[in-house]
Amino acid sequence: MWSDPEPPAQLAMTEFYAEHVHSHIHANPHQTLQKYRRRICSELAKFDISIEQLRDKTILDIGSGWQAIVFQELGCRQVYHLDINAKHVDFLNRYIAENGIKNIISEQADISSSLGSAHHIDLAFVAGVYHHLADREGFLSKLLPNMAANSDILFRVYRAGTWSRWLVAMLRTASIGRLTPEQLLSAYRLLHPYALDNQFVGDLIDDLLTPQWLAFRPQQFIADAERLQLKWQCSAAAFDFDFSDQDENFRVKWHIDDPIAINPSNRLIATGQALTENALPTPEIAELAGKLTKLLASLSHYPKRDAATVLVALYFLVRKHSGVDAYRGQIADAAPNPKLADWRIAQLDASLTYFRDWLKQ
Ligand SMILES: C[S@@+](CC[C@H](N)C(=O)[O-])C[C@H]1O[C@@H](n2cnc3c(N)ncnc32)[C@H](O)[C@@H]1O
Structure with a gap:
C-alpha cells in the first residue's frame, strides 16, 4: 500500500x-x-x-x-x-x-x-x-x-x-483535499491524449475541486x-x-x-x-452507491496518480466530451440513447468492477 x-x-x-x-x-x-x-x-x-x-x-x-x-x-x-x-x-x-x-x-x-x-x-x-x-x-x-x-x-x-450532480457529489469525496488540478490534468491527458476539450477540462476541475459545492x-x-x-x-x-x-x-x-x-x-x-443530502442514493441504486463509496474510499491507499486516473475516467460519465460521449452512451453524433438512466447505471457499475479489480492487482 x-x-x-x-x-x-x-x-x-x-x-x-x-x-x-x-x-x-x-x-x-x-x-x-x-x-x-x-x-x-x-x-x-x-x-x-x-x-x-x-x-x-x-x-x-x-x-x-x-x-x-x-x-x-x-x-x-x-x-x-x-x-x-x-x-x-x-x-x-x-x-x-x-x-x-x-x-x-x-x-x-x-x-x-x-x-x-x-x-x-x-x-x-x-x-x-x-x-x-x-x-x-x-x-x-x-x-x-x-x-x-x-x-x-x-x-x-x-x-x-440529477445524474451529474449525484455522481459529482460522490466523486468529490475522493478528490477534495486530496488531489490537485495538475494531477487531474495529467490523468486527463493520459486518458485523452488526442485533443483538449477546454470546457470539459474546466468543468472537471470545477466539479471535483471547487472548495464549496x-x-x-x-x-x-x-x-x-x-x-x-x-x-x-x-x-x-x-x-x-x-x-x-x-x-x-x-x-x-x-x-x-x-x-x-x-x-x-x-x-x-x-x-x-x-x-448533506447531496449524495444520498435512491433505494434502487443503494447497492451501486455502496460499491462506489467503497471504491472511492479505497483510493486514498493508492498513489495520487492512480486515484486521479480512476476519478477522471469516471468523470467521463458525468458530462459530454467533444467526440466521445460516454455521458450519453453514444459516440459523436449517434442517435440518442433511449434508455439513458439504465445505461448510465450499468456503465458505472461495470466501470466500478473494472477499477476495483485493476487496483487490487
Ligand atoms: C462557477 S463561477 C461562475 C459564475 C457566473 N455564472 C459566471 O459565469 O460568471 C462562480 C463565481 O463565483 C465567485 N464566487 C464564489 N464565492 C464567492 C463569494 N463568496 N463572493 C463573491 N464571489 C464568489 C467565483 O470567484 C466565481 O467567479
Missing part, C-alpha cells in the same frame, strides 16, 4: 476560478462572449423578461465578469459586478477602461458579507454562484435590503437528484420565498431523482414588491442550512 507524503493544501475560493477553471473555459474570449450572449438571452427568455424591460434597470452580476459585459451591451442603465476573485475584477476593469464604458462598476467582494457599492438593484443575476457560498444567509441578508421595489432575483442553481432542490427555494413572503416563479419539473436527461440546473425567480417589508435575519431558511 502507498502513502503520499503530503496532502495538497485546500484550494481557496479567492483564487480557484480564475486560476484553475476560467483559464480553461474562457481561453477564447470571442467564443466566451458569444456563449454568454446566448446564455443570458436564454435565461431571461425562460422568465419572459424582455431586453426592452431591462433598458432602464440596475443589474447585479456575480462571477467572471462576462455577464456584466453582456448586460451592458444589452443597454442596461447601470451594472454592478462583484467577485471574490481579484483577477475577475481586474479583467473587467481593464475591459471597461479599454472600451470607454461608464456604467459598469466592478468590485472585489465576498458577497456573503458585502455587496460593495451595489444598491437599488432591479435584477440580481445569481447564476452559478449560490451553490458555491458557505454563508448563504449572509448573502441574502445583504442582498434583500439592497433590492429595489418591484425587483427580481434570478437564481440558477445545481439540482440535486452544494446541490439544491427547487422546493427549498420555494419554501424560502414563502418564508420571506416573496412571490416566486419556477417551472422546474417535479422529481426527487431522475438519472435520465434532466437538466442539472434549475431556475427560480423571486419577486420583491417592497424590500423594506422583508426581515431575513430571524428566519431559518431552507437553502441556508448545510446540506
Whole structure:
C-alpha cells in the first residue's frame, strides 16, 4: 500500500476560478462572449423578461465578469459586478477602461458579507454562484435590503437528484483535499491524449475541486420565498431523482414588491442550512452507491496518480466530451440513447468492477 507524503493544501475560493477553471473555459474570449450572449438571452427568455424591460434597470452580476459585459451591451442603465476573485475584477476593469464604458462598476467582494457599492438593484443575476457560498444567509441578508421595489432575483442553481450532480457529489469525496488540478490534468491527458476539450477540462476541475459545492432542490427555494413572503416563479419539473436527461440546473425567480417589508435575519431558511443530502442514493441504486463509496474510499491507499486516473475516467460519465460521449452512451453524433438512466447505471457499475479489480492487482 502507498502513502503520499503530503496532502495538497485546500484550494481557496479567492483564487480557484480564475486560476484553475476560467483559464480553461474562457481561453477564447470571442467564443466566451458569444456563449454568454446566448446564455443570458436564454435565461431571461425562460422568465419572459424582455431586453426592452431591462433598458432602464440596475443589474447585479456575480462571477467572471462576462455577464456584466453582456448586460451592458444589452443597454442596461447601470451594472454592478462583484467577485471574490481579484483577477475577475481586474479583467473587467481593464475591459471597461479599454472600451470607454461608464456604467459598469466592478468590485472585489465576498458577497456573503458585502455587496460593495451595489444598491437599488432591479435584477440580481445569481447564476452559478449560490451553490458555491458557505454563508448563504449572509448573502441574502445583504442582498434583500439592497433590492429595489418591484425587483427580481434570478437564481440558477445545481439540482440535486440529477445524474451529474449525484455522481459529482460522490466523486468529490475522493478528490477534495486530496488531489490537485495538475494531477487531474495529467490523468486527463493520459486518458485523452488526442485533443483538449477546454470546457470539459474546466468543468472537471470545477466539479471535483471547487472548495464549496452544494446541490439544491427547487422546493427549498420555494419554501424560502414563502418564508420571506416573496412571490416566486419556477417551472422546474417535479422529481426527487431522475438519472435520465434532466437538466442539472434549475431556475427560480423571486419577486420583491417592497424590500423594506422583508426581515431575513430571524428566519431559518431552507437553502441556508448545510446540506448533506447531496449524495444520498435512491433505494434502487443503494447497492451501486455502496460499491462506489467503497471504491472511492479505497483510493486514498493508492498513489495520487492512480486515484486521479480512476476519478477522471469516471468523470467521463458525468458530462459530454467533444467526440466521445460516454455521458450519453453514444459516440459523436449517434442517435440518442433511449434508455439513458439504465445505461448510465450499468456503465458505472461495470466501470466500478473494472477499477476495483485493476487496483487490487
Ligand atoms: C462557477 S463561477 C461562475 C459564475 C457566473 N455564472 C459566471 O459565469 O460568471 C462562480 C463565481 O463565483 C465567485 N464566487 C464564489 N464565492 C464567492 C463569494 N463568496 N463572493 C463573491 N464571489 C464568489 C467565483 O470567484 C466565481 O467567479
